Amino acid sequence: MDLKGRDLLTLCDYTKEEIEYLLDLSVRLKDMKRKGEVWQPFIGKNIALIFEKTSTRTRCSFEVAAHDLGMGTTYLDSSGSQIGKKESIEDTAKVLTTMFDGIEYRGFEQAKVEQIAEAAYVPVWNGLTNEFHPTQLLADMMTIKEKLGDLQGKKIVYFGDARYNMGNSWMVASAKMGMHFTACAPDDKYFPDEELTGKCSEWAKESGGSVNTSKDIDCAEGADVIYTDVWVSMGEPYEKWEERIRDMMPYQVNADLMKKAAPHAIFMHCLPSFHDLNTSIAKDLHERFGICDMEVSDEVFRSSQSVVFEEAENRMHTIKAVIAATLGADPGDRS
DSSP states (O other): OOOTTOOBSOGGGSOHHHHHHHHHHHHHHHHHHHTTOOOOTTTTOEEEEEESSOOSHHHHHHHHHHHHTTOEEEEEETTSOOBTTTBOHHHHHHHHHHHOSEEEEESSOHHHHHHHHHHOSSOEEEEEOSSOOHHHHHHHHHHHHHHHSOOTTOEEEEESOOSSHHHHHHHHHHHHHTOEEEEEOSSGGGSOOHHHHHHHHHHHHHHTOEEEEESOGGGGTTOSEEEEOOSSOTTSOTTHHHHHHHHHGGGOBOHHHHHHSOTTOEEEEOSOOOSSSOSHHHHHHHHHHOOSOSSBOHHHHTSTTBOHHHHHHHHHHHHHHHHHHHTTOOTTOOO
């Protein structure tokens, strides 16, 4: 599988076979790391990490993955670069191309990472935008394969606001890989847009999967995976909390909801999660609205069905696979 020079902006651009290759490569790289095998095909190369949105898992995953592959990294946050302020996105991308072998971008509009990719002459990787989060989905699918086996035919139910990066990305991944995806929310306004849904429906016909929406929590019956995310996306105003809590609380992933899923079902979340009062934001929300947890109960989050920390680890392995593949290296060929 030759992915050298490819960008990763969204999984819409990748075939089922290409995604399967990245997942297989992720598994091999994880096994090598566990065994302490050193593989550094990119000594002397460097990548730029642009973060207009803060991050824990994405930043650490890219930095550790790059280090493991023998690369250097340069971190640029919103205060550490002129991108989009004193210098155009196009000009910044062209400058970075002269110094780096790959560029990661994490920020707001999908259009911005696409502009960077259009101007750059090196692979560009989407670390998260409002619309898509492809590296998270690779980690999620890797985790499902580890816990449940093959992806084909698995039933995924996503509870909460599915209009943005995680709902969109899960719908795309399910359609590409033959999984059955349902977005469950209280109102049509929380479902993915019709254009993307239409594209995914066509891909699902080819893969044997399906994409659906539901307002009934009983759609969780027999699910293999129950997924949720925070109810207010990064960048949205704080005033949205009251509306979302009112709308979404009946759709919280709790013990009763998990009982509707298959006995072997796993709970997944891309993190961070408001499942207790151990953060300043959670304490503030508790004082304002009297709630102790939000999109998932602490009981489920800490249960044996929860695989959230395995997902978090797999971010690093899948990102390492993306970097390696798009820069043209595979540990199966060490000649």
